[in-house]
Amino acid sequence: MDAYDEEPEALSGPEGPAGARRAGNPGTPDEDSGSEHTESEETGRDRAAEPAPRAGLAALSPRYRLVAGGALAVVAAxxxxxxxxxxxxxxPANPVSKQHAKAVEGWVYPEFEQNWKLFAPNPLQQNVAVQVRAQVRGGDGEPRTTGWTDLSAEDGAAIDGNLLPSHTQQNELRRAWDFYGTTHGTDNRPVGVxxxxxxxxxxxxxxxxLLRDEGLDRAGTIERVQVRSRTVNVPPPGWSREKVSTSPAYRVLPWWTVTGDETEAGAR
Structure with missing residues (x-):
């Protein structure tokens, strides 16, 4: 009986059951895994605290950064x-290009010569106004000549302040006059078909x-019309040394006989 009574005590031992003693042992796997987790956290914090490696110009020393920055500035300039x-x-020719013509030619030609132009055609540097007058035969049978009517000024007044000007107001008269100029010589004779x-x-x-805007159909019958252009050079800016004449130049065309079809089309 005494032997059987001692077996439970021997199994439990002085510090309690064997299972409890193994769980509290400092050398057990549970405690080892906890220490490894703590070490990994400390390693991660150390890596996060380390500065990121520098790249590009920042990786160079101050002296080399200064040299590289100067080289980039020279290339950009x-x-x-x-x-x-x-x-x-x-x-197109302008005051700046004319003043520095030698420097521009010395830089561009021949290595960097270009065979195209920035604007085609060149922007206008003149104000061109198309004007007309008419010979009208009134009810008494006597012809009379009207004064000059500036059609370009009328188009300009219609466009000024108009957010949606019509294509006719902007281009019809101007394109028609350009068309005439390219198909006629200075003597007003046709140079092409x-x-x-x-x-x-x-x-x-x-x-x-004349019929629609000036109401000449009420004054009589338009028999002939004469057209002229008034051209004035755009003055250069105040800082330019360029000198141009601002006096108007006129190109007067001969009188044209108006046909019946043209007057009927205008009346419609």
């Missing part, structure tokens, strides 16, 4: 000068404008 020189060589067409086009436009 040369590129800007090159673009400016090429722009001036392609742009489209000369007669250009003359007819301009004549129909001015007759229509």
């Amino acid at each position: 040369v590129a800007a000068v090159h673009l400016g020189m090429v722009f001036l060589s392609l742009a 489209r000369g007669a067409l250009a003359e007819q086009y301009v004549r129909r436009i001015v007759v229509l404008r």
Whole structure:
């Protein structure tokens, strides 16, 4: 009986059951895993505290960063000068390109020569006004000549302040006059097969404008019309040394006989 009574005590031992003693042992796997987890957290914090490696210019020493920055500034300045020189060589003649013509040519030619233009055609540097007058035969049978009517000024007044100007107001008269100028010489004689067409086009436009806007149909019958252009150079800016004449130059065309079809079309 005594032997059986001692077995439970031997199994439990002085510190309690064997299972409890193993769970509290410092060398057990549970305690080892906890220490490993703590070490990994400390390693992660150390890595996060370390600064990120530098790249690019920041990785260089201050002296080399200064040299690299200066080189980039020189490259940017040369590129800007090159673009400016090429722009001036392609742009229409202007006060800046004329003043620095030798420098532009020395930079561009022959290595960087371009075979195209920035604007086609060149922007206008003149104000061109198309004017017309008519010979009208009244009810008494006597002809009379009207004064000059500035059709371009009327178009300009209609466009000024108009958010949606019509294509006719902007381009019809201007394009018709350009068409006439390219198909006629300075003596007003046709230089191509489209000369007669250009003359007819301009004549129909001015007759229509006289009948519609000036009300000449009430004054009598339009028998003839005469067209002229008034050209004035745009003055250069105040800082430019360029000198241009601002006196108007006139190109007066001969009298044109108006046909019945043109007056009827204008009346409609």
